Amino acid sequence: MHRFDGTKVVLRHIGDGVIVSNLGPTTDELWHAAHRNRNFYTYGAMGLCSSIALGMALSTREKVVSLDGDGSLLMNLGTIATIGREKPRNLVVVVWDNEEWGQTGHQPSHTATGTDLEQVARACGIPKTATVSNEEDLDEMVRAAMTSDGPWFIVAKIQEAGYMAVAPIEPEVTLHRIRESFLGPAQAAGH
């Protein structure tokens, strides 16, 4: 499975839900698949995608989906423990696991040599977990995650394809857009 195809599977089920996306190709491919007001693109904030999604999930009843990366999550494994402790029912973490720090030169990550992120999540008390490697299984798990309580932690094994053009993202605009999508224009502007 390629990340772009997996991203389209997630979008099939997202409705008006929020997506927080990992830096680099995850964000670029989400933007290319469907730029939407409810996409929160992280750029440069390596390791913080699921932490930001956790914070959002604790602040709303809406479903919040984190599209994270194996290398980034490995840099901040503590976020899995905190998700397991807080157990937000509306949080869905999908890890695009290409077993490498792709964007910086395809260096093999720990998942290439035995680290099993689904087992880490289970050991941290996250109740709903899965590992999938094709679109059909991802579709089934994302459908379940979007229609039942979590937190969910889905490891999606992917192969790298060629990179798409970098998405033209302005961090300030992203922040304003997502705030407005939660609060409405007046409150987001501070009135």
Ligand SMILES: Cc1ncc(C[n+]2csc(CCOP(=O)(O)OP(=O)(O)O)c2C)c(N)n1
């Ligand atoms: C704190 C920090 N360290 C290092 C980097 C450089 N960096 C950018 S993307 C990346 C790899 C991310 O790996 P992963 O989350 O697995 O995503 P992939 O590129 O494989 O899709 C690295 C090391 C960074 N942006 N921030």
Ligand SMILES: [Mg+2]
């Ligand atoms: Mg990776």
